[in-house]
Amino acid sequence: MTVQKYNQADQTGHRPLTADPSNPDTIAAISTPQGAGGISVVRISGPDALATGKALFEPQAKSPDWEPKPRFMHLGFALEYNSGERLDQVLLTFFPGPASYTTEDVVEIHCHGGSALAKRILEQTLNLNCRVARAGEFTLRAYLGGRIDLSQAEAISDLISSNTQAEARIALSVLQGKMGHDLDYIRNSLINCAAEIEASIDFDDDVTGIDHSNLAFMLESSVLKPLNVLIKNRNKWLPYRDGIRLSLCGKPNAGKSSLFNAILGYERAIVSNLPGTTRDSLEEACIISGITCRFADTAGLGTPQDEVEAEGIKRAYSQVEASDLTILVLDRSQPLTDMDRHILQKTRNTKRIIAVSKCDLTPAWDLDVLRETNSPITKISSKTLLGFDKFLDKLTELITNGQPEPVPGQTVVNQRHADCLNAANLQVAKALNIIRNHGASYEELISLHLEEALHFLSQIDGQVLDDQVIDAVFSNFCVGK
Numbered sequence: 001m002t003v004q005k006y007n008q009a010d011q012t013g014h015r016p017l018t019a020d021p022s023n024p025d026t027i028a029a030i031s032t033p034q035g036a037g038g039i040s041v042v043r044i045s046g047p048d049a050l051a052t053g054k055a056l057f058e059p060q061a062k063s064p065d066w067e068p069k070p071r072f073m074h075l076g077f078a079l080e081y082n083s084g085e086r087l088d089q090v091l092l093t094f095f096p097g098p099a100s101y102t103t104e105d106v107v108e109i110h111c112h113g114g115s116a117l118a119k120r121i122l123e124q125t126l127n128l129n130c131r132v133a134r135a136g137e138f139t140l141r142a143y144l145g146g147r148i149d150l151s152q153a154e155a156i157s158d159l160i161s162s163n164t165q166a167e168a169r170i171a172l173s174v175l176q177g178k179m180g181h182d183l184d185y186i187r188n189s190l191i192n193c194a195a196e197i198e199a200s201i202d203f204d205d206d207v208t209g210i211d212h213s214n215l216a217f218m219l220e221s222s223v224l225k226p227l228n229v230l231i232k233n234r235n236k237w238l239p240y241r242d243g244i245r246l247s248l249c250g251k252p253n254a255g256k257s258s259l260f261n262a263i264l265g266y267e268r269a270i271v272s273n274l275p276g277t278t279r280d281s282l283e284e285a286c287i288i289s290g291i292t293c294r295f296a297d298t299a300g301l302g303t304p305q306d307e308v309e310a311e312g313i314k315r316a317y318s319q320v321e322a323s324d325l326t327i328l329v330l331d332r333s334q335p336l337t338d339m340d341r342h343i344l345q346k347t348r349n350t351k352r353i354i355a356v357s358k359c360d361l362t363p364a365w366d367l368d369v370l371r372e373t374n375s376p377i378t379k380i381s382s383k384t385l386l387g388f389d390k391f392l393d394k395l396t397e398l399i400t401n402g403q404p405e406p407v408p409g410q411t412v413v414n415q416r417h418a419d420c421l422n423a424a425n426l427q428v429a430k431a432l433n434i435i436r437n438h439g440a441s442y443e444e445l446i447s448l449h450l451e452e453a454l455h456f457l458s459q460i461d462g463q464v465l466d467d468q469v470i471d472a473v474f475s476n477f478c479v480g481k
């Protein structure tokens with residue numbers, strides 16, 4: 001995809017009123033989810049949005065010179081383009097650009113829900129010079145039109161996919177420009193430092209010379225420090241932003257699926273007293289303490305009896321590897337086996353909790369054997385739910401790292417931002433190193449590192465247009481957004 005910035009605000013913050021100089025396509029899509037619901041919305045954006053909306057709409061209060069009043073809802077009928085047949089009773093709203101979501105002319109048609117009506121209306125727009133919007137294209141236009149920056153576009157995508165209050169809060173904070181504000185501060189400090197260096201390059205060393213210790217101090221306190229706060233906050237709140245992955249593992253018949261079901265609160269997995277009941281990995285998510293937890297129940301680890309079981313075991317190991325936290329299930333009603341010891345050994349360096357299962361039955365081994373495992377251990381019975389609350393408490397502690405939910409306004413950057421921040425951090429650190437070790441002699445090199453740092457920071461909010469970055473960001477969107 002090639003992108004081109006258009007309809008951008010000029011220096012006074014004014015956007016040109018004409019939709020755009022390069023005349024993009026008018027796009028249309030259903031912006032509400034597929035399936036049953038009260039209302040569906042067809043959204044149209046671009047130079048022909050108004051003409052399209054008017055051609056498909058018969059207002060209730062019909063008059064020959066009817067025009068939609070901007071930003072008002074009008075009641076009427078959506079029409080079939082060729083026959084003029086009424087398709088549905090709808091509400092139409094016209095948002096003239098640039099004061100619209102995309103900064104272009106936008107028309108929304110709110111029809112009745114269900115999958116057929118909105119599809120029919122969308123089809124009519126395609127007869128009228130519109131094309132179906134690509135995933136994220138409305139928001140892409142909002143970005144290209146200068147309404148939002150790239151990180152805000154990502155925040156919109158995060159808002160849509162948020163499952164928890166914390167996820168939504170974090171995204172809303174970015175959408176409201178909190179991160180942009182932090183970035184501006186860091187960038188301005190960096191620009192000031194770079195300007196000082198640039199100026200000194202133009203002078204004779206003997207004449208001026210810049211105050212290197214002051215420059216180092218500035219870089220340290222107004223660039224590196226706030227930059228590191230953003231990185232540190234990500235690590236601190238990450239589970240609240242991205243959720244975490246957990247896997248249940250153990251030998252066949254240990255009670256993994258029973259525990260999986262007890263956590264989820266319903267009989268998701270088949271449970272039986274036949275070892276090898278779970279063959280494939282089962283994944284299910286639930287929210288624990290405000291964090292999205294994606295659990296994987298896995299096949300029991302043992303010597304496979306057949307090809308299918310072997311594949312299941314392979315998948316079980318991959319799940320353990322891919323998870324942030326492993327719940328190792330050890331059956332207390334049967335003697336510990338070599339396999340139990342093997343799994344204990346194999347997961348010793350992963351973040352894990354040991355669930356000693358079937359505690360309602362007579363124990364067959366002493367908990368003392370787990371003395372040196374260095375992992376939290378809890379006794380549970382998935383049958384009587386004995387010890388289950390304690391297990392959940394310990395699990396919660398591990399999931400949250402003891403960190404409470406982020407407060408509103410808390411910025412937690414995503415992986416892409418973190419990569420840019422780390423890259424910028426490295427460049428500034430290099431510049432600082434040169435300043436400290438070589439003082440005045442390498443100003444060009446210092447300047448180069450600071451320029452690089454600026455470049456990375458500008459990739460975060462998309463001040464630097466990079467097709468690949470933009471493609472990557474918008475490819476995660478859904479159609480209609």
Ligand SMILES: Nc1nc2c(c(=O)[nH]1)N(C=O)[C@@H](CNc1ccc(C(=O)N[C@@H](CCC(=O)O)C(=O)O)cc1)CN2
Nearest residue numbers: 031041043071095098099100101102103108138147481
């Ligand atoms: N029906 C509907 N609901 C929606 C959206 C939408 O596009 N349509 N949104 C989007 O997907 C979100 C709201 N986001 C929006 C952000 C800015 C503008 C807008 O037109 N801003 C103008 C005018 C501001 C004003 O009225 O004061 C501007 O800032 O210039 C519209 C929606 C969520 N709800």
Ligand SMILES: Nc1nc2c(ncn2[C@@H]2O[C@H](COP(=O)(O)OP(=O)(O)OP(=O)(O)O)[C@@H](O)[C@H]2O)c(=O)[nH]1
Nearest residue numbers: 252253254255256257258276277278300358381382
């Ligand atoms: N008494 C008692 N029985 C349990 C408990 N947890 C599981 N069981 C029984 O142990 C057997 C195996 O349980 P599952 O949950 O299917 O074990 P699994 O680890 O998923 O087994 P595979 O999928 O074969 O690897 C079943 O008969 C369960 O009813 C428990 O806490 N107490």
Ligand SMILES: [Mg+2]
Nearest residue numbers: 256257277278
């Ligand atoms: Mg199972």
